[in-house]
Amino acid sequence: MDYQVYEPEDFVVRSGLTLRNARLVYKTYGVLNEDKSNVILYPTRFGGTHVDNEYLIGEGMALDPTKYFIVVPNLLGNGLSSSPSNTSIPFDRSRFPQLTVHDNVLLQEKLLREVFGIEEIALVVGWSMAAQQAYHWAALFPDRVKRLAPIAGSARTSPHNYVFLEGVKTVLITDPEWRGGWYDKQPQAGLRAMGRVWAGWALSHEFYRKHMYLDLGYSSLEDYLVAYWEAVYLKRDANDILAMIWTWQHADLSDNDIFNGDYEAALGAITAKTIVMPGRTDMYFPPKDSAIEVGLMSNAELRVIPSIWGHYAGGPASADDVSFVDTALKELLSSNDLMMERLDYCRASSN
Amino acid sequence: MDYQVYEPEDFVVRSGLTLRNARLVYKTYGVLNEDKSNVILYPTRFGGTHVDNEYLIGEGMALDPTKYFIVVPNLLGNGLSSSPSNTSIPFDRSRFPQLTVHDNVLLQEKLLREVFGIEEIALVVGWSMAAQQAYHWAALFPDRVKRLAPIAGSARTSPHNYVFLEGVKTVLITDPEWRGGWYDKQPQAGLRAMGRVWAGWALSHEFYRKHMYLDLGYSSLEDYLVAYWEAVYLKRDANDILAMIWTWQHADLSDNDIFNGDYEAALGAITAKTIVMPGRTDMYFPPKDSAIEVGLMSNAELRVIPSIWGHYAGGPASADDVSFVDTALKELLSSNDLMMERLDYCRASSN
Numbered sequence: 001m002d003y004q005v006y007e008p009e010d011f012v013v014r015s016g017l018t019l020r021n022a023r024l025v026y027k028t029y030g031v032l033n034e035d036k037s038n039v040i041l042y043p044t045r046f047g048g049t050h051v052d053n054e055y056l057i058g059e060g061m062a063l064d065p066t067k068y069f070i071v072v073p074n075l076l077g078n079g080l081s082s083s084p085s086n087t088s089i090p091f092d093r094s095r096f097p098q099l100t101v102h103d104n105v106l107l108q109e110k111l112l113r114e115v116f117g118i119e120e121i122a123l124v125v126g127w128s129m130a131a132q133q134a135y136h137w138a139a140l141f142p143d144r145v146k147r148l149a150p151i152a153g154s155a156r157t158s159p160h161n162y163v164f165l166e167g168v169k170t171v172l173i174t175d176p177e178w179r180g181g182w183y184d185k186q187p188q189a190g191l192r193a194m195g196r197v198w199a200g201w202a203l204s205h206e207f208y209r210k211h212m213y214l215d216l217g218y219s220s221l222e223d224y225l226v227a228y229w230e231a232v233y234l235k236r237d238a239n240d241i242l243a244m245i246w247t248w249q250h251a252d253l254s255d256n257d258i259f260n261g262d263y264e265a266a267l268g269a270i271t272a273k274t275i276v277m278p279g280r281t282d283m284y285f286p287p288k289d290s291a292i293e294v295g296l297m298s299n300a301e302l303r304v305i306p307s308i309w310g311h312y313a314g315g316p317a318s319a320d321d322v323s324f325v326d327t328a329l330k331e332l333l334s335s336n337d338l339m340m341e342r343l344d345y346c347r348a349s350s351n
Numbered sequence: 352m353d354y355q356v357y358e359p360e361d362f363v364v365r366s367g368l369t370l371r372n373a374r375l376v377y378k379t380y381g382v383l384n385e386d387k388s389n390v391i392l393y394p395t396r397f398g399g400t401h402v403d404n405e406y407l408i409g410e411g412m413a414l415d416p417t418k419y420f421i422v423v424p425n426l427l428g429n430g431l432s433s434s435p436s437n438t439s440i441p442f443d444r445s446r447f448p449q450l451t452v453h454d455n456v457l458l459q460e461k462l463l464r465e466v467f468g469i470e471e472i473a474l475v476v477g478w479s480m481a482a483q484q485a486y487h488w489a490a491l492f493p494d495r496v497k498r499l500a501p502i503a504g505s506a507r508t509s510p511h512n513y514v515f516l517e518g519v520k521t522v523l524i525t526d527p528e529w530r531g532g533w534y535d536k537q538p539q540a541g542l543r544a545m546g547r548v549w550a551g552w553a554l555s556h557e558f559y560r561k562h563m564y565l566d567l568g569y570s571s572l573e574d575y576l577v578a579y580w581e582a583v584y585l586k587r588d589a590n591d592i593l594a595m596i597w598t599w600q601h602a603d604l605s606d607n608d609i610f611n612g613d614y615e616a617a618l619g620a621i622t623a624k625t626i627v628m629p630g631r632t633d634m635y636f637p638p639k640d641s642a643i644e645v646g647l648m649s650n651a652e653l654r655v656i657p658s659i660w661g662h663y664a665g666g667p668a669s670a671d672d673v674s675f676v677d678t679a680l681k682e683l684l685s686s687n688d689l690m691m692e693r694l695d696y697c698r699a700s701s702n
Contacts, residue, residue, distance in 0.1 A: 159572055160551065160559035166576065167548035171522050174544040193525040197518035197548055200511065205637055208511035221510055225517065283634065286556055 003027040003050060003080070006111045014256075017097040021088075024107050025080040026050070026073040029057050030065030032116060039116075040070045040123045041137065043108065043130040046244050047236060049080055055316035056125075062329030068122070073108045075129060077243035084181070084239035093239050094181025101129075101251045105136045123147035123333060124272075127314055128284075129244070132157070132251040135293075138270040139253045147332050148272035151314040151325055152305075154285045155293050156252040156263055161284050164201055165249050168194050172238055181239050191238060195229035204281035204310035212308075216317075267296035273335060274300035275328045279313020279321075303328055354378040354401060354431070357462045365607075368448040372439075375458050376431040377401070377424040380408050381416035383467060390467075391421045391474045392488065394459065394481040397595050398587060400431055406667035407476075413680030419473070424459045426480060428594035435532070435590035444590050445532025452480075452602045456487045474498035474684060475623075478665055479635075480595070483508070483602040486644075489621040490604045498683050499623035502665040502676060503656075505636045506644050507603040507614055512635050515552055516600050519545050523589055532590050542589060546580035555632035555661035563659075567668075618647035624686060625651035626679045630664020630672075654679055 003025050011022040027050040032038065040063060042053055050072040057063045063070055074081040076099045084096035091097060112118040124145050126134040131153020138148045139155070154161070175190025177183060203212075213224035233241070253259070254266035274297060278290035287304045294302040307313035307321050314325045354376050362373035378401040383390065391414060393404055401423040408414045414421055425432040427450045435447035442448060463469040475496050477485040482504020489499045490506070505512070526541025528534060554563075564575035584592070604610070605617035625648060629641035638655045645653040658664035658672050665676045 158556065158560055159562065160554075160556040162572065163559060163576070164551040167544075167551050170544045170547045171525070174522070174540045175525060176527060189525050193518075193521045196521045200515040200518050201551075203511075205509065205511040205634070205640070208514060209509055209640070211510065221513065225514070283556070289556070289560070 003074075006115060008107075008110060008114070011107055011110070013097050013103045014100050015098050017091070019082055019087075019091070019097065022107060023082045023086070024073055024076075024111055026071060026111060029063075029070040029072070030068050032069040032118070036116070036118050037120060037122065038068045039112070039118050039121045040068045040125065041108065041112070041121050041134075042070055042072050042124075043104070043126045043133040044072060044075045044078060045126070045128040045130045046075070046248060047078065047232075047241070049074055049078060052316075053127075053130075055322060056326065056329075062326050062333055063125070068333075071112065071116075071118075073104075073111060075133075075244065075247075076104050076107070077240055077247060079237060079240050083237070084243050085237040096239065096243055098246050098250075099243065100255065101132050101136050101247060101253075102140075102256050104133055104247070105140060108133075108137075109141070119144055121145050123149060123329070125149040125151070125329060126153065127151040128153050128311070129248055129251070131285075132248070132253075135267075135270075136251075136253045138272045138274070139266045140256070140258065142269050142271045145270075145272045147335075148270065148274040148300075149277065149329055149332055150274075151277045152279050152282055152285055152311060154251070154289055155267055156254070157249055158285075158289055162249050164284065165245050168197050168201075169242060169245050171197050172241065178238055181242070183238065186234070187238050188234070191233040191236070192230040194241070195231070195233035196225055198233070199225055199229040201283055202311050204283070204308050206281055206308040207310055210308070264296050267293055268298065270297050271299060273332060275303050275332050276300055277303050277305050277314060277325060277328060279305045279307045279309065279311065281308055282311045282313055284311045354425075357466055359458075359461060359465070362458060362461070364448050364454045365451050366449050368442070370433055370438075370442070370448065373458060374433045374437070375424055375427075375462055377422060377462060380414075380421040380423070381419050383420040383469070387467070387469050388471060388473065389419045390463070390469050390472045391419045391476065392459065392463070392472050392485075393421055393423050393475075394455070394477045394484040395423060395426045395429060396477070396479040396481045397426070397599060398429065398583075398592070400425055400429060403667075404478075404481075406673060407677065407680075413677050413684055414476070419684075422463065422467075422469075424455075424462060426484075426595065426598075427455050427458070428591055428598060430588060430591050434588070435594050436588040447590065447594055449597050449601075450594065451606065452483050452487050452598060452604075453491075453607050455484055455598070456491060459484075459488075460492070470495055472496050474500060474680070476500040476502070476680060477504065478502040479504050479662070480599055480602070482636075483599070483604075486618075486621075487602075487604045489623045489625070490617045491607070491609065493620050493622045496621075496623045498686075499621065499625040499651075500628065500676075500680055500683055501625075502628045503630050503633055503636055503662055505602070505640055506618055507605070508600055509636075509640055513600050515635065516596050519548050519552075520593060520596050520600075522548050523592065529589055532593070534589065537585070538589050539585070542584040542587070543581040545592070546582070546584035547576055549584070550576055550580040552634055553662050555634070555659050557632055557659040558661055561659070615647050618644055619649065621648050622650060624683065626654050626683050627651055628654050628656050628665060628676060628679060630656045630658045630660065630662065632659055633662045633664055635662045
């Protein structure tokens with residue numbers, strides 16, 4: 001087991017249900033410094049775990065474990081943290097509570113505070129659904145989040161993104177083998193069909209025009225659809241997928257008691273120094289949406305990843321994208337380093 | 352019955368099978384002039400009939416039936432022309448031949464020649480899959496097609512477009528009620544799920560961001576998904592849809608004995624004066640693809656419809672789009688009129 005588990009006894013979620021023995025799986029990289037000022041929070045994406053985040057972590061990279069204490073909490077529903085597939089009766093499978101991004105963030109906050117005594121976060125960074133978590137963090141805890149880097153994500157799920165998710169969800173639940181979630185074995189046909197539908201959404205028109213699936217080692221388009229896309233979804237639990245989709249569809253940083261649905265106020269509340277990085281060809285979270293969100297924030301810059309990888313922009317598949325993101329994160333963190341140097345200077349002077 | 356039926360006895364299609372008593376449903380508007388020089392061919396789109404084409408036909412419009420003889424042939428597989436749902440055994444339902452755009456065009460050519468003695472076509476115009484038919488016409492019969500106007504379409508189906516279609520196809524055939532095509536009643540769940548998936552593809556991100564489904568009279572996003580999208584597919588026959596999808600997925604103006612797969616040669620063979628009109632936000636046939644195709648043609652102009660209607664650009668939903676297309680078609684036809692005037696002048700001079 002390469003991770004830790006945080007299990008608060010009772011965690012009441014927004015829907016009013018209680019996650020008893022909630023399970024938040026996380027992994028840390030690096031060492032927490034004495035004044036707890038070197039914390040980077042780096043949540044996970046839809047269908048991923050902490051392992052899938054590691055491509056941006058490494059010595060010499062922005063997320064450098066020799067300098068920072070990097071905490072990677074796993075998304076609720078991902079099969080490691082509390083999920084339909086690992087929760088005991090009566091809240092197992094189809095009865096798993098509908099969880100929001102807000103629920104995820106509050107549980108993460110509890111972890112940081114109760115386990116590590118962390119109050120201040122130097123940077124919250126995340127890709128895709130993790131970018132959504134990052135936005136929520138910065139809006140809910142503006143005094144504690146110093147830097148923010150949402151990559152290929154949004155503060156609120158757009159209607160079009162919702163419709164795309166509604167489509168892939170419907171594909172899966174239309175398979176009668178899903179049995180309303182009470183299956184004994186995974187609904188094979190539904191999972192495979194979901195993968196085939198997802199294939200068109202995730203990568204860009206240009207990716208397909210250039211036949212880049214061949215560069216990835218697949219022998220044909222059909223080979224890519226089966227050997228990559230069907231296989232990805234066959235590895236996942238149907239109810240877990242549906243739980244994460246619900247969370248994604250309902251992501252909205254203003255849907256809570258602080259902002260009461262006032263999306264502009266929520267984005268306006270963010271004070272963190274921010275670089276927002278959408279992918280140029282992303283059909284989930286197009287740059288135009290990011291530009292609107294940047295316009296509603298006080299200290300944010302839009303930096304579009306010039307990628308043809310569609311939604312995969314900023315992900316591990318493209319070395320150029322990784323370099324682009326890493327450079328931006330270094331820039332963002334360097335202002336943080338300066339601040340820390342000044343703090344050190346002040347402390348030295350006052351001694 | 353508001354249409355005509357052309358039924359050649361035996362029509363051998365590209366796959367080698369014979370459509371016995373092939374059925375090509377068509378409707379004409381206007382009167383064929385004496386020298387048969389006023390012909391506009393205007394095929395139908397995926398899932399549509401001649402009725403769905405009528406929004407561009409009218410006195411004072413470019414497609415003016417008081418000036419032109421407009422022939423609208425229905426796409427094979429659309430339920431009116433030969434289709435799985437209306438073909439007798441043994442080629443009914445799942446045994447319906449896989450038909451290409453090339454097959455459609457050859458049958459249309461036969462209709463024009465045998466029934467009307469038409470050789471020359473002033474304009475071939477079509478939207479979406481009908482644009483694909485238009486490209487085929489201009490490449491296969493360059494000496495006979497004088498003008499070409501493909502709207503929201505392509506000369507060859509792109510890999511990304513193929514993948515999107517593969518997704519919606521898979522949704523439908525995953526419903527066990529489809530029964531390999533031998534259903535007694537339509538596969539309801541599969542058709543509905545297909546509609547829900549299709550919803551995300553057809554309209555643009557901006558369309559959804561601006562909640563334009565409300566302007567269309569739907570009371571919510573879910574209302575739009577059910578009352579429009581599920582309803583559209585519930586009205587169609589599953590095997591007919593699959594037949595048209597097969598045709599669409601395999602559209603390639605060079606896939607024939609003339610060009611033998613040489614896509615560039617096929618586009619290069621087109622001599623018609625052409626205006627290609629992709630929609631700015633179309634995810635099926637993005638403007639960038641159209642620009643590539645225009646670059647391979649000798650007499651073509653790219654004119655992007657500044658529409659937020661996604662693939663529906665140039666369709667009847669937007670008055671601005673209709674006006675944009677109509678203006679372009681008038682411009683295209685006016686050069687034709689000039690030519691006809693010159694012809695008249697020559698004839699007058701030689702008398």
